[in-house]
Amino acid sequence: MTTRLILTCLLLALLTGLTGCEKYLDDVSSKTLIQAENVRTVQELEILTTGAYSGIARNVAFSGNALAIGELFGDLVGINNANYRNNPGRSSRVYTYTHREEDYGFQAEFLQWSTFGLTNANNVLEILRSGQVQTPGETNPRLDIARQRDRFEGEARFVRAMCVFEQTRLLAYPWGHTPDNSQPGPIASFQSLAAFSDLAYPRLSVKVAYDSVLTDLRRAERLLPENYDPALHLPDYQPRANKYAALALMARVYAQQDNVDSCLAVCNRLLGAGSSYRFPLVAGNQMLAQLFQRSGITATTNSPTRDEVIFELVNVPGRNVQTNNAANLRVHYALQTPYTAAQLANVNTLTSGPNVRMSQWFKTLASFDRTRDLRYRTLIDTTQATTAATIWSSPNRLWFTRKWGTGTAAPASGVNTNVVQYRSAEFILLRAEMNARKSNTAAALSDLNAIRQRAGLPALTTAPADLAGEIKTERVRELVAEGQRTYDLKRRKEAIDPADRLLSPGNVDCAATGCIPVPWNSRFTVFLVPQTYLDRNPLAVQND
């Protein structure tokens, strides 16, 4: 009897104890780790959103690799530093189209950090959707979720769209490769992973990926503010996206889909109708300083007083993601120390300096007006030549872009500078191209002339016979080294010329492709899905 009494008491007490203990165990928390389910404030959402931007801002993501890959596949650059070829760094394999063996390479770095940005964005969206952030009675608008919700959602959708779009361009056969665009697209997931079983999900098709990107961007366009508003946001959050960043990306997406009408409409929404652009072009002689050597938050960053920059990734010196000399843009493009005469005696055996230089093919394509064109005169360094008399078109006169660092100019050129992602010149030329294709010659010419005149060239009074061709050339001159070349060729379904690869010793640089032009939808310009990923996601498929 008494034994039973004891046991019962003990058991009951134990059970009561156990239920209470769940709470005791739940009390555990950390200030260095934010548990997703504990995100309750606007500040915490800001932290996660900053994290999303930090992923894309890495110089192995959109501040570097993305801009390099878009050129390395293409024809406007060639190998400068022989060591780059001989001791293949991962990105030289992109240039030689031999990247496909790489399990973890230049593209995988990009995939890693873009996915990082994307998963942070997914988390923000899921936390918003769960409604767990509630700030009733909050009087400070900066901390009031009701006032901030739209912006958060818009930013998260924008970041996600940016990542998915670029991943699709890297990993998938281009738009139009199959009639229904059912070819496998990005590896990104549209939901945040939360369990071991979440690791298995299929690759979206290119069609679905583009649709999703456009859906995100349409929402972002509606939700994002026009510009940074100090009444609503802390100054720290100034360098983030606004609705025009979403529109700019949307214009690129439609262009990549070769959707002329939509692209045109979006460009109009972005630039405003007519020739007074919402994002006015900076003066030609200020392009270097005002587009490519900006650093930190400037007066015009995401502000009502706009200049040509629609959206840039802002790097604050000393508080930068990666502050070192190995920044990819700098390594690839920036001539930091002039060559000695001895080194320039044989320009094909240079073992120092930037990885790539502008190709001979670029010299031909751009055919600059060398006396007037400010892009030639200020954005390209042509001082390095075997002799002072070496002609501009000779392979012995080296051309380097100054866009991503010059070695001498402050601040820490090519390392701490902001990296412009969208500037109005690109979209002015895009609108011109679309208008030309729709035979809106006057509108096309007006946009083309705006770019020409800014560069110091005279306006064309009448449209040339090949207006579309002229616009394409202008695009080469204007946007070289900004990572768009390969995708321009792909969207126009133009083959990629082997360019300077033919100049390599024994044609090693184009051996993989047989030294003939690479078709627009060639497997050579599509990365493989890294094996490490396929090993962990049983539903993922390889490209071919």
Place this chain on the structure above:
Amino acid sequence: MRYRCLTLLTLTLGTFLSATQLVAQRRTAHHSDLVRAYVAAVDTPVRPTRDVRISLSVQDQPLNQILKEIERQSGYSLLYSTNRFSSVRRSISVSNEPLTQVLTGLLTPLNMQFELAGRQIILRETSPNVPAVAAVERTVNGRVTATDSPDGIPGVNVSVKGTARGTVTDRAGQYSLSVPDGAGPVLVFSFVGYEPQEVAVGGQSMVNVVLTPDERALSEVQVVAFGEQRTRDVTGSIASVKAADIRLNTAASPDVALQGRAAGVQITQAGGTPGGAVRINVRGVASINSNSQPLIVIDGVPVLSAAFGAGGVAMNPLAEINPNDIASMEILKDASASVLFGSRAANGVILITTKKGTSGKPKFDVSYEQGVSSATNRVDFVDNGADLLNIYKQSARNNTLSGLTPLAPNLRNLLPTGILQGTLAPGIDSQLADSTTLYNSRTNWLDQVLRQGRYRQASVSASVGGKKFSLYGSGSFRDEDGIVIGQSFQRVSGRLNASFTPVSWLQAGVNLSANGIDNQTVPLGRTYQSALSSSLPAYPVQLANGAFFNGIANGTNNTIGLGTNPVFYRNNYYNLAHTFRSTNTAFLQLKPVAGLTIRSEVGLDYQRTKNDELQNQTLFPAGINGAEQGGNGRAVNQVVTNQTVNFNNTVEYARTLGKNHSLKILAGNSTQSTLSSNANYITENVPDGASRGTDTARSVVFDRQLSFRFVSFFGRANYAYKDRYLAEVSLRTDGSSRFGPGKRWATFPSVSVGWVVSDEAFMQAIPAVNFLKLRASYGLTGNAEIGNFAWQRVFTYVGYNAAIYGGVQGGQFTSLGNQDLSWESTRQTNLGLDFRLLGNRISGTVDFYNKVSDGLLLDYSLGPLFGTINNVITINLGSVRNRGVEFSFNTRNIETKRFSWETNFNIARNENRVLSTYTASFLNSPFQFISGPNIATPGYPLGNYFMAQFAGFDPQTGNELFYERDRSVFANTGETVRTGNLWDGTVNNQAGNNNFIIQDRTPYPVFFGGLNNTFRFGPIDVSALIYFQQGNWIYDQGERAQSYPFTGQTLRRTIPGVGNVQAAVGQNDNAALNRLVWSSNARTIESTRFLHDGSFARLKNVQIGYTLPYEVAKKIRMRSLRIYATGQNLLTFTKFRGWDPEVFRNGGASDAQANLGPGLTNNDLPQVRTIVFGINFGF
């Protein structure tokens, strides 16, 4: 809310207690004659005799039986001559009479009296001076002391051999006894826990004896989880190390003393660093990623034991404990012994019990020791600039033949930038060295970074006890300079253990300790390791103009390129960690009725480390790129605190049923809550002499984060039938905040049985066997040593990490979390045997165990493409088996009055095997977990070597050849087999696709153990401990790097496969040198070329001591006086040619690298050889 659970726990316990008490009291009232309390051992509180009442009714029983019953009822130990009382029979009938009255009644007729001494009652003859009964008798008197109790032992049984005569010693250990005159009489001295001793009286009238403790005596009490047990009753597997052995060790941390003294416990200390981390593996490694270190419990509080540290040196948190304060350390090895620590017991448990006050008059002990230390070994390097540069040049010439890119063999090409004059801008050229200087320099950088260490330690302790209290207090100071420049360690520690027994049924006590440590370090990478990698003998320490050469490398772009001059670095760097650690317990213990003990204890473990690190203006100059502010000195100031609060409540009830059954039940609960905080400030622009700067670069403060909690309920029941058949059942239920709702509770049961075979009648026929016990146990324990938040989806926001955008700190998506995460569990079977043979001269223990750990907490690698910073998800996956045997023997080889020799020997073998890892239909073979050159894959030991297989050198080119792996077999099965082809590693690096799972060469020893011999020649004693391990293989990454000429790389004098390169270059022996090429691709290939047999035997500890005889000591008013000399690591026997076969990465003890790479060494500091002289005296 936080306290709700505690309240509930208290309620839980309260409910249980009141019910138990109620029933117990009722029973006492009604069946008091049935109540028999165990004589609780050492810690039983002493009730005043007047309060002790006895109820007894017996007819014509032998007196010793009656006294035994009185012992049981009173809780006192009665000390008397057994022979004398067994022949006397008495009848007695008393009810609730005072103890004193009962004893007086029994003893007076026998002309005897009793005397109280602590919890003992000494029964002795009323007066030795009564007129002699026999005509020819004489009185012998003397004093009985013991080696560990030099001030006399009370209650020692002194008897005349072959007679019924005897007496016991008084409080001072004095005795006096009448013996028959003549040559014959032999006195027998015996006392529980000590060796019996026989002394022929001869013509002496004074016979003093010194007893030696009988460490293995099974009547001894053994500390077990949440209590104590008689050793003879223990059914689990426990190894115990006592204070005397702990004190032999000269290391700062007590756990180092376990090495070689406990079978199956493998201990390795991070070499050379004072207070450096220690790796403890109890019965092998059973975990891939989670901590495989045992739980450490000090006086009932589980303490923080994860290694920590600054400057790349992992520190041992137990270094914060003064080894002199420790009474014993118990290693709970099997499931039965450790299951009461349930969820955290899978890797074993180490119980540390600190010293308590002893009864009697105050005792003071003072000790001082001082010693010197040096590295146990030194590896020879190419030791002068000329030879090194000539080897460099010769290897560069070899590139052409090897098929590598040809390279002009000039210094400009072979040395790093910033060394050779003429290679940098003229402005800084004067800071560089010319080639003559480089060729002529022969700087021994090891001499610059290593030194003779020095150490001194002074301790004082006091112990006092009385009827109502006992007190132990101690203080100690230790001051140690490590063998590497810039390393020092100072510790001041104090302890107060007090217990108070105001009334017989109540005891309260505290164990308080406070320790302060000042630890100075310079990162090993900038001192010792720099001397082994990039500080070339060709570099002078200083240039002719007095400037330190190559302090900060003269790079371009004003970046911080720290040079290779350790002296320069040490002079401009400062890092002091000041740690305060206080580990405390307070307890309250009630014994409301006989047999029932209720104990409640609260523990607090507090640790605070304040770390100031400073790079001065020279080391971190103004305007340097990478400075967050302007540079001009940089300071990092960090404060870390960890605080653990622990509550244990236990109820124990012991009773004997009838004649043969005894039962003991323990129930309890415990909670643990750990709180941490961390603050980190980085400043720049540091003025001279300041410890922090004026420009704030960063400040990161996380205050008071609650890290983890455990809630547990447990119980244990022991049952013994005839003291011969033993059984124990234990159960613990644990809840941990480290797992998600629904997964956080787990129950760990265990059962064990024991059979004292020697008590069986049939064994009486074998007199050689004094004691024999068989034990068997089976049980389940757990491991929860993973990150505190591994189950949750989390973002890191630490105030400074790479998730920065626009200059603002963001959060990194850190891990997905895993809601299904649960405990790692270990099923362990143990079969054991304890024996004593040949008059207890040989005793020992044999254990066999089989331990299978399932649901291993494994960090499954996600690869980099799932968007998290920790590219892992922690899952329960795979299983590992450890099984093995352990033997330990203790023999008393020779025992005479003047000379004794005792041997302790233990040896263990553990076989480790991964039974399974994660597998899925889409994987061709189970997941292989790879960490550096080690792999965890089914069928092989955890951390089996996984590397390229070296196949010798190409006779033509001298190039290195490796075996090729069959890639299709590997892709399909995960097995690594050779194709028969070789590949050239000098030219290519295809190691990634050609690594082999190396057969039969594992990081684990085939067997390991210790051999300890103790000799005593009168007052001189000598003990020597040899630690050995056999059959383990060491992978030497340092040797790999030092075997390939490369820009700015030091070279070993003897390179595997090449030989003595310095001799070769001296003799222009190009045949040998053609195996060296400049910048070989094999330079980074981990291959079997650098995998070596790591077997060794080491004379771990030798001590020679002289103890002043008691009489002499007494004359100078001392209780004891001892001087001694100790040597640590004096001799090593090994074939391993690297730094030290006792390898342990300085990085830490708890991560996967430590679990999987126990045989990996990479320029790690060797162990130290220490010689110490010391003196102890007591008064």
